[in-house]
Amino acid sequence: MDARVQDTTVKGEIDITGVNKVFGQGAAAFHALTDIDLSIATGEFFTLLGPSGCGKTTLLRVIAGFEQPSSGSLRINGAEVAGLGPNRRPVNTVFQSYALFPHMTVAQNIGFGLKMLGKPRREIEATAAEMLRLVRMEALAERRPAELSGGQQQRVALARALAPRPRVLLLDEPLSALDLKLRKEMQSELKRLQTETGITFVFVTHDQEEALTMSDRVAVMSAGRILQMGRPTEIYNAPVNRFVADFIGETNFLVLPVAQTEGDAAHLTLPGGKRAQALLPDGMLPVTGADVTAVIRPEQATIVEPDAGDMTATVDSAVFFGTDTHLHLTLSDGQPFVLRRQNRPGQQPPEPGTALGLSLAPGALRVLED
Amino acid sequence: MAEKGYSVRRLPGFGLIAVLTFTMLYLPIVILVFFSFNAGPSQAVWDGFSLQWYEAAFQNRQVREVSIRSLWLAATAASFATVLATLAALGTTRGGRFPGQTMIYALINQPLMVPEIVTGIALLIFVAAIKVQTGYTGMGYLVAAHTAFCIPFAYLPIRARLETLDPALEAAAADLYASPVQAFFSITLPLLVPGIVAGFMLGFVISLDTVVITEFVKSAGQDTLPTYMLGQLRRTVTPEMNAIATLFLALSLIIVTAFFLITRTRGR
Ligand SMILES: Nc1ncnc2c1ncn2[C@@H]1O[C@H](COP(=O)(O)OP(=O)(O)OP(=O)(O)O)[C@@H](O)[C@H]1O
Numbered sequence: 001m002d003a004r005v006q007d008t009t010v011k012g013e014i015d016i017t018g019v020n021k022v023f024g025q026g027a028a029a030f031h032a033l034t035d036i037d038l039s040i041a042t043g044e045f046f047t048l049l050g051p052s053g054c055g056k057t058t059l060l061r062v063i064a065g066f067e068q069p070s071s072g073s074l075r076i077n078g079a080e081v082a083g084l085g086p087n088r089r090p091v092n093t094v095f096q097s098y099a100l101f102p103h104m105t106v107a108q109n110i111g112f113g114l115k116m117l118g119k120p121r122r123e124i125e126a127t128a129a130e131m132l133r134l135v136r137m138e139a140l141a142e143r144r145p146a147e148l149s150g151g152q153q154q155r156v157a158l159a160r161a162l163a164p165r166p167r168v169l170l171l172d173e174p175l176s177a178l179d180l181k182l183r184k185e186m187q188s189e190l191k192r193l194q195t196e197t198g199i200t201f202v203f204v205t206h207d208q209e210e211a212l213t214m215s216d217r218v219a220v221m222s223a224g225r226i227l228q229m230g231r232p233t234e235i236y237n238a239p240v241n242r243f244v245a246d247f248i249g250e251t252n253f254l255v256l257p258v259a260q261t262e263g264d265a266a267h268l269t270l271p272g273g274k275r276a277q278a279l280l281p282d283g284m285l286p287v288t289g290a291d292v293t294a295v296i297r298p299e300q301a302t303i304v305e306p307d308a309g310d311m312t313a314t315v316d317s318a319v320f321f322g323t324d325t326h327l328h329l330t331l332s333d334g335q336p337f338v339l340r341r342q343n344r345p346g347q348q349p350p351e352p353g354t355a356l357g358l359s360l361a362p363g364a365l366r367v368l369e370d
Numbered sequence: 371m372a373e374k375g376y377s378v379r380r381l382p383g384f385g386l387i388a389v390l391t392f393t394m395l396y397l398p399i400v401i402l403v404f405f406s407f408n409a410g411p412s413q414a415v416w417d418g419f420s421l422q423w424y425e426a427a428f429q430n431r432q433v434r435e436v437s438i439r440s441l442w443l444a445a446t447a448a449s450f451a452t453v454l455a456t457l458a459a460l461g462t463t464r465g466g467r468f469p470g471q472t473m474i475y476a477l478i479n480q481p482l483m484v485p486e487i488v489t490g491i492a493l494l495i496f497v498a499a500i501k502v503q504t505g506y507t508g509m510g511y512l513v514a515a516h517t518a519f520c521i522p523f524a525y526l527p528i529r530a531r532l533e534t535l536d537p538a539l540e541a542a543a544a545d546l547y548a549s550p551v552q553a554f555f556s557i558t559l560p561l562l563v564p565g566i567v568a569g570f571m572l573g574f575v576i577s578l579d580t581v582v583i584t585e586f587v588k589s590a591g592q593d594t595l596p597t598y599m600l601g602q603l604r605r606t607v608t609p610e611m612n613a614i615a616t617l618f619l620a621l622s623l624i625i626v627t628a629f630f631l632i633t634r635t636r637g638r
């Protein structure tokens with residue numbers, strides 16, 4: 001907000017380096033955030049994804065200024081903000097509980113930030129009207145929050161946080177209180193608002209599908225650390241470890257012996273004896289003959305004639321999901337395998353006990369660091 | 371309710387006890403009010419309807435004087451008590467946890483726990499000492515004593531209200547560039563108003579009603595309505611007392627009703 005010292009090494013809108021957050025002291029000390037390094041670019045839709053208790057809210061509160069980091073540096077638009085309270089940061093938050101002021105009308109709620117910034121009344125009213133239009137709530141400007149539905153309150157909370165035109169908008173699981181249909185609607189609404197305003201969004205969710213569909217980049221967190229950061233396709237296709245692979249989407253874990261390595265790929269021996277190429281994570285050089293864990297997504301194997309594919313399997317059960325069917329299989333060496341097949345008209349699921357051949361898509365198999 | 375369901379109503383004598391209890395509670399008051407309209411001077415023989423005792427009460431200069439003193443004292447003490455109770459409630463709910471917090475609650479609520487007569491005697495001795503030292507004999511002592519006595523009654527509704535306020539509201543205000551002072555005056559205080567009004571009213575009624583504290587602290591010529599009435603009752607009792615008591619009752623009822631209405635609509 002203020003023209004504080006501008007750093008020449010500005011990387012992004014938010015630069016977090018080596019941030020730690022410890023609650024409590026001595027034996028009761030709890031490391032909620034450990035060595036967080038993060039750089040978020042201007043205009044980016046950035047998502048923090050992770051299971052409950054992994055520190056997403058804490059990180060958001062550190063950025064907003066409700067918590068001070070125990071160590072490390074936090075820059076917003078190049079200016080160090082350590083020690084500044086939330087009212088002195090160009091960042092607004094959409095709270096999970098919305099936290100709308102119950103004694104104010106919708107319009108007054110939306111104008112609150114500008115009023116506190118000392119803007120003239122005409123400007124406040126004009127901006128409030130514009131924000132109401134943006135979230136399609138023009139008709140309800142004079143209502144009180146108690147007279148709004150959950151989805152409407154959500155929109156007001158968004159409009160209120162957007163009205164002061166913050167550089168960064170922080171959203172803490174803003175959609176978790178909404179039912180599925182409204183949730184889908186608000187997802188595209190949020191995306192539209194972000195594109196229209198060009199404001200940097202830092203979005204918190206524990207819903208991996210939401211993270212994948214909405215974000216430019218995702219950071220997967222666990223136990224106070226960022227495990228992987230990247231575009232949704234990178235996270236989905238190339239998870240760096242077992243936790244990420246397991247948390248994002250469904251996946252098969254296969255324990256397979258290494259037949260041979262070459263560069264960043266290895267040949268693994270599949271059940272039944274055939275070989276398949278698998279990508280290795282950076283810097284990993286497994287010993288020939290050692291067992292490694294490889295992952296393959298359920299949709300990256302296809303059914304072929306029993307002896308034509310890379311592996312053979314028998315069907316345990318088939319679960320119909322509308323657009324596709326999940327086949328629960330057992331490989332010839334006894335490891336379980338889930339396969340997702342898109343449904344076609346007239347196609348029947350295979351009977352339990354049927355023997356199938358499986359063909360793996362090239363590049364689908366990846367070795368994980370454990 | 372199911373045929374054999376448990377109901378306290380089925381206990382033998384339950385209805386009778388209920389009726390007796392309510393009779394004990396309200397019959398004496400009904401009789402008091404009834405005889406305030408008696409045309410004759412008796413508390414036992416009905417001589418027909420009249421408002422003469424109300425007239426007499428209004429004509430009585432002393433009654434007017436002590437009534438005004440009572441109202442003034444109650445308003446002043448309740449105001450001070452409300453301000454202090456608001457600060458105490460903020461301190462105990464918004465200051466974060468601190469060592470001895472439970473102790474503080476107990477100390478704030480002293481008047482609810484220490485017998486009034488003990489407080490009264492303690493104040494008598496204390497105030498007497500100050501009077502001797504300073505020579506000051508004004509209303510200050512009564513105001514101070516009533517204020518202290520009213521604080522817990524004002525504190526309870528204010529604290530109850532504060533505890534229902536989502537702390538995220540204050541966080542949201544800070545996030546939207548409000549300084550702590552601005553956040554307090556634009557968010558916390560307006561949302562606290564129903565609790566503050568309720569606290570004031572409760573304090574007002576308590577101050578209006580208290581006899582013991584006043585009796586021990588007051589200097590000559592500082593009678594309040596209750597201590598004046600008590601003094602009069604030691605002499606002859608005319609229905610004029612009934613009329614004054616009835617008016618007093620009406621005032622208390624109005625305030626208590628308002629209190630309930632305010633606390634009931636506090637959701638807004
Ligand atoms: N003020 C605090 N004092 C002590 N521990 C805290 C405090 N705030 C958070 N924690 C702890 O830090 C950890 C991370 O909490 P956080 O609220 O950031 O989780 P989260 O990822 O947002 O989880 P959820 O998805 O359930 O909201 C939790 O184990 C929590 O108990």
Ligand SMILES: [Mg+2]
Binds near residue numbers: 056057058172
């Ligand atoms: Mg959280």
